[in-house]
Amino acid sequence: MKEVYVIGAGCTPFGDLHTRDAVAMAREASFQALEDAGVDISDIDIFYVGSVRSVTSGSFLGNALGVRNKPVTRVENFCASGMDAVRQAAIAVMSGQARIALAVGVEKLRDATRRGLGFRSFHPVFVFGATPPGLFALAANRYMHTYGIGRETLAKVAVKNHRNGAKNPLAHFRKEITVETVLKAPIVAYPFGVFDCSPVTDGASAVVIASRDVAEGLGKAQVFIRGFGLAVMHTEPMYDPSFKYTGFPVTTEAAGQAYKMADISRPLEEISFAEVHDCFTMTEILNYEDLGFAEKGEGWKLIEEGVTELEGKFPVNPSGGLKSFGHPIGATGARMIFEVYSQLTGRCGERQVKNAHTGLAHNIGGPGTVSTVMILSLRS
Amino acid sequence: MKEVYVIGAGCTPFGDLHTRDAVAMAREASFQALEDAGVDISDIDIFYVGSVRSVTSGSFLGNALGVRNKPVTRVENFCASGMDAVRQAAIAVMSGQARIALAVGVEKLRDATRRGLGFRSFHPVFVFGATPPGLFALAANRYMHTYGIGRETLAKVAVKNHRNGAKNPLAHFRKEITVETVLKAPIVAYPFGVFDCSPVTDGASAVVIASRDVAEGLGKAQVFIRGFGLAVMHTEPMYDPSFKYTGFPVTTEAAGQAYKMADISRPLEEISFAEVHDCFTMTEILNYEDLGFAEKGEGWKLIEEGVTELEGKFPVNPSGGLKSFGHPIGATGARMIFEVYSQLTGRCGERQVKNAHTGLAHNIGGPGTVSTVMILSLRS
Numbered sequence: 001m002k003e004v005y006v007i008g009a010g011c012t013p014f015g016d017l018h019t020r021d022a023v024a025m026a027r028e029a030s031f032q033a034l035e036d037a038g039v040d041i042s043d044i045d046i047f048y049v050g051s052v053r054s055v056t057s058g059s060f061l062g063n064a065l066g067v068r069n070k071p072v073t074r075v076e077n078f079c080a081s082g083m084d085a086v087r088q089a090a091i092a093v094m095s096g097q098a099r100i101a102l103a104v105g106v107e108k109l110r111d112a113t114r115r116g117l118g119f120r121s122f123h124p125v126f127v128f129g130a131t132p133p134g135l136f137a138l139a140a141n142r143y144m145h146t147y148g149i150g151r152e153t154l155a156k157v158a159v160k161n162h163r164n165g166a167k168n169p170l171a172h173f174r175k176e177i178t179v180e181t182v183l184k185a186p187i188v189a190y191p192f193g194v195f196d197c198s199p200v201t202d203g204a205s206a207v208v209i210a211s212r213d214v215a216e217g218l219g220k221a222q223v224f225i226r227g228f229g230l231a232v233m234h235t236e237p238m239y240d241p242s243f244k245y246t247g248f249p250v251t252t253e254a255a256g257q258a259y260k261m262a263d264i265s266r267p268l269e270e271i272s273f274a275e276v277h278d279c280f281t282m283t284e285i286l287n288y289e290d291l292g293f294a295e296k297g298e299g300w301k302l303i304e305e306g307v308t309e310l311e312g313k314f315p316v317n318p319s320g321g322l323k324s325f326g327h328p329i330g331a332t333g334a335r336m337i338f339e340v341y342s343q344l345t346g347r348c349g350e351r352q353v354k355n356a357h358t359g360l361a362h363n364i365g366g367p368g369t370v371s372t373v374m375i376l377s378l379r380s
Numbered sequence: 381m382k383e384v385y386v387i388g389a390g391c392t393p394f395g396d397l398h399t400r401d402a403v404a405m406a407r408e409a410s411f412q413a414l415e416d417a418g419v420d421i422s423d424i425d426i427f428y429v430g431s432v433r434s435v436t437s438g439s440f441l442g443n444a445l446g447v448r449n450k451p452v453t454r455v456e457n458f459c460a461s462g463m464d465a466v467r468q469a470a471i472a473v474m475s476g477q478a479r480i481a482l483a484v485g486v487e488k489l490r491d492a493t494r495r496g497l498g499f500r501s502f503h504p505v506f507v508f509g510a511t512p513p514g515l516f517a518l519a520a521n522r523y524m525h526t527y528g529i530g531r532e533t534l535a536k537v538a539v540k541n542h543r544n545g546a547k548n549p550l551a552h553f554r555k556e557i558t559v560e561t562v563l564k565a566p567i568v569a570y571p572f573g574v575f576d577c578s579p580v581t582d583g584a585s586a587v588v589i590a591s592r593d594v595a596e597g598l599g600k601a602q603v604f605i606r607g608f609g610l611a612v613m614h615t616e617p618m619y620d621p622s623f624k625y626t627g628f629p630v631t632t633e634a635a636g637q638a639y640k641m642a643d644i645s646r647p648l649e650e651i652s653f654a655e656v657h658d659c660f661t662m663t664e665i666l667n668y669e670d671l672g673f674a675e676k677g678e679g680w681k682l683i684e685e686g687v688t689e690l691e692g693k694f695p696v697n698p699s700g701g702l703k704s705f706g707h708p709i710g711a712t713g714a715r716m717i718f719e720v721y722s723q724l725t726g727r728c729g730e731r732q733v734k735n736a737h738t739g740l741a742h743n744i745g746g747p748g749t750v751s752t753v754m755i756l757s758l759r760s
Contacts, residue, residue, distance in 0.1 A: 068633075232437075234443065
């Protein structure tokens with residue numbers, strides 16, 4: 001396998017960005033990433049943009065960045081769109097078709113713009129009323145019933161991620177909360193209260209990927225892409241009567257691909273920290289198990305025992321996660337790679353994970369249908 | 381560059397497929413392509429699906445094909461979506477991340493289904509009333525004025541493509557027409573009558589790409605991907621007051637990339653035939669010039685002199701083109717690769733191009749914003 005490197009990353013603040021449309025956000029994140037990498041837009045050979053709803057065609061980046069006469073492709077894969085854009089950029093560099101690639105994830109959800117016609121109608125899921133909170137609440141109820149945990153355990157995920165996010169200048173919500181706040185919040189879909197749910201957020205993030213030669217030439221050959229995986233299911237699991245609801249097999253498959261490529265067999269020992277898809281508090285606990293950080297039915301212990309706290313043995317979502325950093329759908333996966341890169345290069349200030357050498361990023365998208373995993377490591 | 385091969389292709393009939401939804405069409409084209417390639421679905425390492433409107437996320441192919449635990453990515457790039465899917469599949473095989481890849485293009489336009497919520501509202505172009513016929517008619521009027529040609533010349537493009545399509549069992553319209561029919565048809569946007577416009581069509585097409593090793597092992601190393609290009613513009617040219625309307629620079633750029641990769645300097649001599657994006661009769665003539673088949677302002681001579689007829693020196697759209705084969709947006713680019721592969725392997729019956737060794741496929745998408753070009757050659 002050809003070794004490819006992350007050489008720069010950028011990210012807008014996430015939140016309620018009423019003054020910035022998708023174009024402005026993509027531009028801001030991209031030029032930050034280019035500046036960080038020390039390359040010019042004209043040095044980029046190939047571009048990918050991941051977005052579920054806010055972008056039509058690759059020409060979006062043509063507009064946003066003033067790119068012309070270069071290949072730009074839009075990829076869409078539900079909540080995995082941003083990380084898939086990064087993955088395609090890595091594949092393009094591996095193929096030799098590009099020496100340097102830019103991947104951008106972007107989503108405008110807080111209001112309707114010319115390019116983002118609003119969130120609601122985009123998928124039959126929402127048209128039929130089977131909203132994400134309702135669907136993931138089924139998983140939460142089933143898990144709580146099966147393994148005997150209460151809402152307090154879920155709440156601790158939110159408390160941890162808000163605590164981390166409070167240290168993150170780019171996060172949507174920078175406010176610590178207590179278990180009591182989570183438990184007393186209005187219920188969205190039992191057992192989820194408002195604080196069990198990730199918010200509706202605007203944002204964009206961008207990552208520059210380069211071949212080993214280029215990265216070495218720029219003095220930027222620190223962080224390489226050690227492995228990645230993407231898996232889809234042959235059904236929409238959460239609508240399938242046979243679905244077990246106590247985990248997402250698609251995550252396990254994507255992780256299996258990434259671990260194989262990265263030659264990792266004991267993730268909890270060989271990886272320093274992870275950014276996982278905590279769209280709901282319950283999801284983070286399921287992710288622990290699906291990603292092999294805990295045995296089946298024991299993921300909740302990691303949160304109860306403080307293992308995944310910023311100061312714990314295996315920090316999860318040091319960024320604040322979807323819960324606190326926010327969740328602009330197509331941006332989230334690219335934002336996670338931004339975070340992992342920032343952590344590995346020691347730039348995270350108050351939320352810095354100590355001695356981080358390897359980080360994992362993970363998305364799950366749709367009704368349990370798609371998952372991406374990517375692993376970055378410091379070059380030894 | 382790692383040489384990659386097309387080893388199989390499939391295509392549904394194009395037309396008014398009221399009994400088949402996007403899933404059924406994608407399945408039909410895919411399994412045809414797999415059978416043609418002599419491989420099983422389980423042999424495919426990576427999947428791409430191109431669609432503008434009928435597909436949400438890579439899990440669409442999970443559903444359609446019963447794929448699970450494999451990477452599937454949806455790409456979207458206006459009318460270039462299908463060819464971009466083929467291009468991504470080629471890049472993935474070049475990268476070594478896949479030995480065999482399947483690319484599918486699909487679009488359901490004739491009626492609304494659960495997965496295709498209808499055509500009209502998908503882009504601001506249509507919301508604002510600047511429809512494709514209106515926009516491309518601006519180009520036609522400008523070209524006719526500048527170079528002094530009449531509607532009769534445009535009509536001859538439609539007559540040629542219908543003549544070819546009448547020989548194509550998969551074409552939407554299999555009926556020869558006359559210049560008189562074209563000229564007397566109701567006007568859609570002057571100078572375009574109904575017969576100057578490509579139809580609204582359902583359809584899917586699929587292509588199997590493999591590494592040289594795999595292709596040789598299967599005895600299928602006949603047709604290789606010799607070059608490709610994809611370019612976007614930094615504006616939406618057809619809305620730009622400075623746009624000249626007598627050609628699409630984005631096509632010239634995409635072709636330049638492909639010619640460079642394929643080491644082609646005299647396209648008209650080195651290429652045997654082409655499938656070009658004749659969304660309107662005028663577009664085909666502009667394509668001749670933009671692709672370097674004719675000098676600026678002289679493309680119309682190729683049609684007047686019969687050069688691009690099936691029996692001419694340089695056949696263009698032997699399939700019948702978008703005009704007669706039909707234009708299911710995201711499917712069209714993959715359908716072109718199906719046609720070029722079918723021609724190069726001598727399977728086209730009545731519409732077979734004689735002594736074809738190299739074929740070019742071309743899309744233009746959006747308001748002049750994106751173009752793809754791909755060149756396939758017989759292995760010498």
